[in-house]
Amino acid sequence: MGRRPQPQIKERLLDACADHALAHGLPDRLEPLATATGTSARMLIYHFGTRDALLRAVLGRARQRQLDTFGDLLRARPDEPYTATLNRAWISITGPDGQPYLRMFGQLRESAEQQLWPNFRRTATTDWLGPLEDGLRSIGRPDLATLVLAVIRGLLMDLDATGDTTRTDRAFRDFRAFLDFLEAVEHPSSGHRSTAGRSQEHVSGDRTSTDTASGT
Structure with a gap:
């Protein structure tokens, strides 16, 4: 009698x-995975069936972690302008917390390993549209989700190719200023994005942060 599955x-x-x-x-x-888990390759095959099935499961688990973590960062908060939320998400995505995901999924896009997830490039794009639409709805512009995503993805590709954090951070700040301008034009009487609020922002080195009630 074979062993029963042990989920x-x-x-x-x-x-x-x-x-x-x-x-x-x-x-x-x-x-390497057997060593990292303290088991054997045979036991990994027993639980996952094949090498490719295990690697697909690993990619899926890592992707879900990324979506959970950064999806939450992109969620609109009542105590801060959404452009400040985007800024905090950008810093996290390009910082130590986000780098492992960028490396893993960048490798997947560029190598033969994409056969493990044939539609990954499409999924990696459309996964973020919903969270961005929900967040941008807080400033009345959910239609900008594709534009915002395209800018972020383009800057991440630039950062990956050049390693120039200073320049890509500056470009993101410029884009954020553009979104602030759009919000001010569309909601001129809103106190949500006041001059006083902007004055609290500061630059630490080459990374912009914002003092908010949630802390950044």
Whole structure:
């Protein structure tokens, strides 16, 4: 009689594999994952069926973590202008918290490993439209979601190619100022984005942050 599935063990192994892949990249062999999880390649195959099935599961788990983390960062908050929310999300996405995801999914886009997730490029784009539309609705412009996403993705590609944090941060600040201008034009009587609120913003090195009640 064969062993019964043990979903709790499978979940624990999957989390450990995702941790390893985010820290070191998606391996092309099972051995690094077996070592990271303290088990054997044979046991990984037992739980996941095939190498490719395990790697797809690892990618899916990492992607869900990214969506959960950065989807929450993109959520509109009543105590701050949405452009400040976008700024905080940009800093996190391009900082230490976001870099492992950018490396992993950048590798997926550029290599033969994309066969593990054939529609990834489309999914990686459309996944973010909903959260951005919801957030931009707070300033009355959900229709700008595609534009905002295109700018962010373009700047991330620039940052990946050049490593120039100073220049890409400056470009994002300029784009944020453009969104502030649009909001001021469309809602001139709104106190949501006041001059006093803008005066609280400051630049620490080359990273812009905003003093808000939620803390940044």
